[in-house]
Amino acid sequence: MTGPAPKSAPRPHRRPKKDPARMVAFTALRAVDERDAYANLILPSLLRKAEKNEGFERRDAAFATELVYGTLRMRGSYDAIIGACIDRPLSKVDPNVLDVLSLGAHQLLGTRIPPHAAVSATVELARVVLGDGRAKFVNAVMRKISTQDLDTWLEQVAPPYEEDAEDHLAVLYSHPRWVVAALWDSLGVWQPQHCGRTAVSELLAADNERPAVTLVARPGRSTAAELRDSLPAEESEAGRWSPYAVRLVEGGDPAVVPAVAENRAGVQDEGSQLVAAALAAAPVEGRDELWLDGCAGPGGKAALLAALAAQRGAALVASESQPHRAALVAKALHGNPGPYAVITADGLRPAWRPGSFDRVLVDVPCSGLGALRRRPESRWRRRPEDVANFGPLQRGLLESAIDATRPGGVVGYATCSPHLAETRVVVQDVLRGRSDLEYVDARPLLPGVPDLGEGPDVQLWPHLHGTDAMYLALLRKKS
Numbered sequence: 001m002t003g004p005a006p007k008s009a010p011r012p013h014r015r016p017k018k019d020p021a022r023m024v025a026f027t028a029l030r031a032v033d034e035r036d037a038y039a040n041l042i043l044p045s046l047l048r049k050a051e052k053n054e055g056f057e058r059r060d061a062a063f064a065t066e067l068v069y070g071t072l073r074m075r076g077s078y079d080a081i082i083g084a085c086i087d088r089p090l091s092k093v094d095p096n097v098l099d100v101l102s103l104g105a106h107q108l109l110g111t112r113i114p115p116h117a118a119v120s121a122t123v124e125l126a127r128v129v130l131g132d133g134r135a136k137f138v139n140a141v142m143r144k145i146s147t148q149d150l151d152t153w154l155e156q157v158a159p160p161y162e163e164d165a166e167d168h169l170a171v172l173y174s175h176p177r178w179v180v181a182a183l184w185d186s187l188g189v190w191q192p193q194h195c196g197r198t199a200v201s202e203l204l205a206a207d208n209e210r211p212a213v214t215l216v217a218r219p220g221r222s223t224a225a226e227l228r229d230s231l232p233a234e235e236s237e238a239g240r241w242s243p244y245a246v247r248l249v250e251g252g253d254p255a256v257v258p259a260v261a262e263n264r265a266g267v268q269d270e271g272s273q274l275v276a277a278a279l280a281a282a283p284v285e286g287r288d289e290l291w292l293d294g295c296a297g298p299g300g301k302a303a304l305l306a307a308l309a310a311q312r313g314a315a316l317v318a319s320e321s322q323p324h325r326a327a328l329v330a331k332a333l334h335g336n337p338g339p340y341a342v343i344t345a346d347g348l349r350p351a352w353r354p355g356s357f358d359r360v361l362v363d364v365p366c367s368g369l370g371a372l373r374r375r376p377e378s379r380w381r382r383r384p385e386d387v388a389n390f391g392p393l394q395r396g397l398l399e400s401a402i403d404a405t406r407p408g409g410v411v412g413y414a415t416c417s418p419h420l421a422e423t424r425v426v427v428q429d430v431l432r433g434r435s436d437l438e439y440v441d442a443r444p445l446l447p448g449v450p451d452l453g454e455g456p457d458v459q460l461w462p463h464l465h466g467t468d469a470m471y472l473a474l475l476r477k478k479s
């Protein structure tokens with residue numbers, strides 16, 4: 001006689017496997033969401049800790065970095081897709097769960113990880129950081145996401161372009177809608193012939209690219225040729241526009257370049273190099289001995305200006321209001337062959353007499369909408385009102401820079417934002433209230449760089465120039 005079938009024995013509980021790279025990525029995302037941490041600051045310290053405790057290798061660090069940056073950049077698109085896979089608003093999903101899902105969505109839709117591996121690794125991570133119950137939910141959502149590729153999903157979740165062009169592009173290219181609108185407005189002013197759907201899509205897509213690491217050879221201290229000679233041939237290429245620039249190709253490591261270790265060279269976007277070089281090249285009338293960088297921290301442009309000044313026997317004063325950033329400026333300028341001084345001072349209450357300087361740069365604090373490639377979380381953190389809030393400070397710093405300039409000298413107003421309200425509008429407002437200034441055409445001072453607009457000021461673009469979206473206006477104080 002056969003008895004009742006024995007109950008199947010419960011499966012022995014398997015402890016979830018910890019995957020150090022994904023754990024680091026999750027921890028970094030939580031820090032960004034919860035504590036407003038900056039990915040580029042928090043991640044290196046997490047990686048260092050993991051290298052010490054978990055035997056992390058360079059490959060693991062690169063993978064964790066790609067997960068964090070990729071997830072943060074594409075968060076807008078992934079949120080729309082995750083939202084289509086669950087039956088409640090995203091705002092009702094626990095942020096820890098949402099971060100695990102976003103990391104998983106990135107692995108499925110933004111990397112070459114095979115789908116089954118992306119799903120199972122994400123569920124394992126969920127078991128570790130959320131527990132078995134919520135891991136089941138994660139599993140269900142991940143399986144749904146894995147049924148389609150990114151393009152198919154985006155076609156499904158983005159509103160049609162014809163109905164709402166800005167929202168369509170916002171979902172497709174993972175930007176807040178107001179940022180799409182602001183960038184599009186600016187592109188329309190600067191590139192009226194190339195500001196349609198294709199051009200703005202290229203711009204938004206460029207914001208989602210990882211920028212190449214670019215080195216600057218500080219003139220008189222090193223040369224681009226020396227930097228290239230110190231790297232394996234396949235790891236570098238010449239800069240596109242700046243004579244001081246060397247672009248590192250995937251895998252190239254600035255730390256192995258002796259000139260970088262010795263502060264004779266640094267890491268600096270080519271757009272920033274062009275701005276500093278253009279200010280240095282602008283014609284001044286008469287004396288050219290004393291230069292000012294009024295917003296110098298952390299010191300990238302100041303270091304290039306100081307090196308250029310030294311070649312001409314001029315001196316640079318690098319001023320910065322935040323003491324810890326002034327310390328970074330001092331580090332950047334260390335070893336400069338010519339005279340320089342680093343001071344901590346509020347540019348609105350100058351520590352110098354009016355008319356003291358022959359050349360003045362103010363690279364003002366701004367929304368940073370021109371550097372979205374580098375700061376993957378910033379687009380989600382910024383608010384439209386931030387742009388308005390920077391306005392008085394930007395105008396004040398420009399006024400003060402003009403006051404610091406002697407008649408016949410030049411002032412450069414720069415921002416790492418292409419937002420019109422932070423760029424041309426600020427300069428035009430200030431010019432309207434004064435009669436002692438004239439524009440200098442900045443375009444010839446960026447030799448060989450195309451698509452700069454109608455002048456006299458210039459706007460660089462990631463999709464056209466491969467640089468951050470730096471703006472520069474040059475003004476001469478009338479004698």
Ligand SMILES: C[S@@+](CC[C@H](N)C(=O)[O-])C[C@H]1O[C@@H](n2cnc3c(N)ncnc32)[C@H](O)[C@@H]1O
Nearest residue numbers: 295296297298299300301321346347363364365
């Ligand atoms: C866009 S950053 C400058 C970047 C720098 N030129 C470089 O290339 O490394 C603006 C800097 O202005 C500083 N700043 C803000 N308010 C200021 C003020 N009132 N006076 C002087 N500096 C100020 C900020 O602390 C910040 O370091």
